[in-house]
Amino acid sequence: MLGSLRERYQRAMMPVGKALARTGITPNMITGLTVIIALASAWFFVMGDLIIGLLFMILTVVMDMFDGAVARAADLASKFGATFDHTLDRYAEFLFMLGLMMGPINTVTIPWWPNSAGDTFIPWFWGFFTLFGMIMASFARAKAESVGGMESCTVGIAERQEKLILTIAGILLLAVPSTNIWIELLTPVPVLLDIFVILNITNILTLCIVIVGILSHITVAQRLFYAKKIIGAAERSEATNV
Numbered sequence: 001m002l003g004s005l006r007e008r009y010q011r012a013m014m015p016v017g018k019a020l021a022r023t024g025i026t027p028n029m030i031t032g033l034t035v036i037i038a039l040a041s042a043w044f045f046v047m048g049d050l051i052i053g054l055l056f057m058i059l060t061v062v063m064d065m066f067d068g069a070v071a072r073a074a075d076l077a078s079k080f081g082a083t084f085d086h087t088l089d090r091y092a093e094f095l096f097m098l099g100l101m102m103g104p105i106n107t108v109t110i111p112w113w114p115n116s117a118g119d120t121f122i123p124w125f126w127g128f129f130t131l132f133g134m135i136m137a138s139f140a141r142a143k144a145e146s147v148g149g150m151e152s153c154t155v156g157i158a159e160r161q162e163k164l165i166l167t168i169a170g171i172l173l174l175a176v177p178s179t180n181i182w183i184e185l186l187t188p189v190p191v192l193l194d195i196f197v198i199l200n201i202t203n204i205l206t207l208c209i210v211i212v213g214i215l216s217h218i219t220v221a222q223r224l225f226y227a228k229k230i231i232g233a234a235e236r237s238e239a240t241n242v
Contacts, residue, residue: 017069027076030067031085034060038092045099045121050175053099054168060092061164086138089160093134096167100205101127121174122209123200130209133216134163140220144227149234155226156219163212170208182207 020030038060044053067085071077100121137156144153173181182204186193201207 014069014073016066017071017073020066020070021074021076025070027067027071027074027081028084030063030070031081031088034063034067035088035091035095037063038095042095042099045096045103048104050103050121050171053103054171054175057096057171058168064089064092086142090135090138094131097122097127097131097209100171100209121203122206125200126206126210126213130213130216133213133220137216137219137223140223140227144223144231148227148231150227150230153223153227153230156222158212158215158219163216166208166212166215170205173208174203174205180204 037056041053041056041060044050044056064085071081101124103121104119141153144150180203182196183193183202186196196202201210
């Protein structure tokens with residue numbers, strides 16, 4: 001949905017791209033740097049510092065915009081560059097999720113690990129559920145465009161931008177309030193509270209991540225149905241012209 005705004009921010013980033021291109025930095029160098037920054041973000045999540053981790057996470061998003069801006073400004077766009085960028089984007093998403101799945105909510109000190117806890121920001125099951133959905137949404141698009149020969153298969157209820165916004169909102173809503181606002185909202189309805197506790201969705205960040213996962217898997221289905229429609233129409237057209 002927000003992908004429709006891509007052309008606007010690309011135009012807005014053009015002056016930045018020209019300025020960076022004059023320094024001699026290449027798009028692929030910026031792309032590689034984003035993974036290092038994503039690794040730093042994951043580290044802060046693991047250490048239990050959601051806000052600093054979030055700042056590094058947002059920085060990776062900004063850097064991801066910079067590499068495209070430089071590629072367009074310096075006429076360095078290439079098919080390999082796009083492949084490299086999309087591949088490292090998946091690594092960055094993995095690092096974010098891994099950090100949140102490992103990061104503690106309540107830190108306690110033990111000798112061999114400075115910040116450890118029994119609870120994590122996101123339960124492992126929901127983290128993998130969402131991460132797999134995000135990867136499969138990208139995979140479905142890649143296969144439709146490469147094997148299926150489609151020009152574009154970016155349809156779907158949620159693209160990367162929406163998923164990032166939901167994740168950022170969840171991090172802020174978990175980090176900023178002094179209490180667990182999700183449990184407070186559920187407390188007046190004990191039946192709902194019991195259901196979400198059984199599902200291990202006990203904080204607002206986990207809820208947001210679960211929503212991201214559900215939207216990602218719906219996007220996979222939408223892209224497959226769309227690919228079937230477009231590829232099927234192309235095949236019937238070819239058969240008719242033979």
